Amino acid sequence: MIEIEARVAELTALGLGRRTRLVSGPQGPHVLLDGKPVLLLCSNNYLGLADHPRVREAAAEAAMRWGVGAGASRLVSGTMTIHRRLEERLAAFKRRQSALLFGSGYLANAGAIAALARPGDVIFSDQLNHASLIDGCRLSRAEVFVYDHCDVEHLEWGIGQAEGRGALIVTDSVFSMDGDVAPLAEIVELAARHGLRTLVDEAHGTGALGPGGRGALAEAGLEDQVDVIVGTLGKALGSYGAFVACDQSMARYLVNAARTFIFSTALPPPAVAGALAALGELEQGPRRVRRLHENAAVLRAELERQGFGLGGVRTQILPLVVGNAALAVQVCEAALKAGVFAQAIRPPTVPPGTSRLRLAVMATHREEELRAAAVTLGTAARAAGFDPRRAPAEDRESVRALDERPADGPASEPTREDRHGVFDFEAPAPVRRAA
Numbered sequence: 199m200i201e202i203e204a205r206v207a208e209l210t211a212l213g214l215g216r217r218t219r220l221v222s223g224p225q226g227p228h229v230l231l232d233g234k235p236v237l238l239l240c241s242n243n244y245l246g247l248a249d250h251p252r253v254r255e256a257a258a259e260a261a262m263r264w265g266v267g268a269g270a271s272r273l274v275s276g277t278m279t280i281h282r283r284l285e286e287r288l289a290a291f292k293r294r295q296s297a298l299l300f301g302s303g304y305l306a307n308a309g310a311i312a313a314l315a316r317p318g319d320v321i322f323s324d325q326l327n328h329a330s331l332i333d334g335c336r337l338s339r340a341e342v343f344v345y346d347h348c349d350v351e352h353l354e355w356g357i358g359q360a361e362g363r364g365a366l367i368v369t370d371s372v373f374s375m376d377g378d379v380a381p382l383a384e385i386v387e388l389a390a391r392h393g394l395r396t397l398v399d400e401a402h403g404t405g406a407l408g409p410g411g412r413g414a415l416a417e418a419g420l421e422d423q424v425d426v427i428v429g430t431l432g433k434a435l436g437s438y439g440a441f442v443a444c445d446q447s448m449a450r451y452l453v454n455a456a457r458t459f460i461f462s463t464a465l466p467p468p469a470v471a472g473a474l475a476a477l478g479e480l481e482q483g484p485r486r487v488r489r490l491h492e493n494a495a496v497l498r499a500e501l502e503r504q505g506f507g508l509g510g511v512r513t514q515i516l517p518l519v520v521g522n523a524a525l526a527v528q529v530c531e532a533a534l535k536a537g538v539f540a541q542a543i544r545p546p547t548v549p550p551g552t553s554r555l556r557l558a559v560m561a562t563h564r565e566e567e568l569r570a571a572a573v574t575l576g577t578a579a580r581a582a583g584f585d586p587r588r589a590p591a592e593d594r595e596s597v598r599a600l601d602e603r604p605a606d607g608p609a610s611e612p613t614r615e616d617r618h619g620v621f622d623f624e625a626p627a628p629v630r631r632a633a
């Protein structure tokens with residue numbers, strides 16, 4: 199049995215303890231955090247729509263017109279007209295036949311993946327996929343081949359190993375903690391060649407990339423080439439909930455097979471109306487998306503001047519990789535003291551040894567405050583003992599604390615490969631491509 203107090207104490211001692219901070223007011227570019235005014239540099243409210251007056255009004259009006267809750271799962275007490283309206287708008291936005299709402303992005307990924315693979319199948323999953331994709335894989339009880347991050351050669355090798363049992367490739371489009379973009383064209387091509395389905399999670403691409411903010415798939419001209427596109431309403435679209443965009447037969451199938459759709463209460467009308475209004479704002483023109491990119495470019499340039507290596511990212515997500523978990527927290531606290539809030543992200547959200555500050559830009563930030571924030575972050579890093587120009591610090595403790603399966607432990611221990619073959623849930627498959 200887990201010794202709860204001891205486990206929390208252990209995590210805290212390793213710099214891996216977590217607590218939530220108290221924010222007063224909406225998620226704008228500035229917030230009162232635990233009572234102190236700070237620049238918010240880690241919210242996914244990318245376009246500033248969560249606190250936009252028209253979006254708030256729409257949510258408030260919907261509460262008066264349709265009530266606050268949806269009462270039950272849609273298969274039990276029905277699809278409300280406002281659900282249908284948002285699904286039609288989202289399908290048109292993603293240029294697909296259908297869209298199906300889910301309670302959240304987590305639920306959409308968990309439900310759709312588990313519906314698309316079953317025991318005996320193999321799912322191919324990028325090493326840095328979001329936890330909701332990983333948990334969808336687990337729920338399916340299929341075997342999982344975790345390919346090295348964005349490595350299509352490794353993916354292709356894994357497809358060969360599966361010997362015809364491959365069912366599905368799953369990937370983030372924009373990786374949530376790294377801000378890089380998956381090699382979508384190559385993945386789609388591989389899937390087509392090997393007769394596999396694809397699920398692409400556009401949680402961080404929707405509203406941020408592509409024409410009209412339609413996502414990374416739209417940017418690559420691939421919207422109609424994947425089986426399932428997942429998008430959330432809780433990030434750029436400023437509300438809460440999520441959707442799957444797909445063809446009609448897939449939507450009909452998911453209504454019958456996705457347990458997180460079937461067994462969960464439908465989205466509340468104010469969240470649906472808020473998302474509808476946000477989508478309306480986004481569709482009015484590219485101004486907000488353009489501002490987001492301009493702001494990201496400003497922050498990126500100033501961070502690079504401070505010496506931070508950003509791995510060539512071109513999106514609104516900028517990772518400052520520190521390495522050691524405790525050190526990442528110290529940098530975060532030092533920046534916070536100087537009025538910049540960029541949450542430290544540690545294992546298990548990111549792999550051990552890659553703890554970081556994950557910066558997220560908003561269209562509503564001002565350029566001068568982003569420049570000043572980059573200087574603050576550089577100063578905070580150095581004050582905490584991290585030189586941004588240096589390679590990330592080692593993090594042996596959190597590797598040990600979080601991975602009960604030693605990757606390079608003593609020879610007498612069974613290796614991951616012994617236990618799972620080349621298919622494993624979280625770590626990349628230990629066996630590399632054939633020589």
Ligand SMILES: Cc1ncc(COP(=O)(O)O)c(C=O)c1O
Nearest residue numbers: 302303304328330374401430432
């Ligand atoms: C890539 C990715 N997918 C899915 C989700 C889950 O979305 P939601 O917050 O709507 O549950 C997140 C949220 O952090 C995410 O980053």
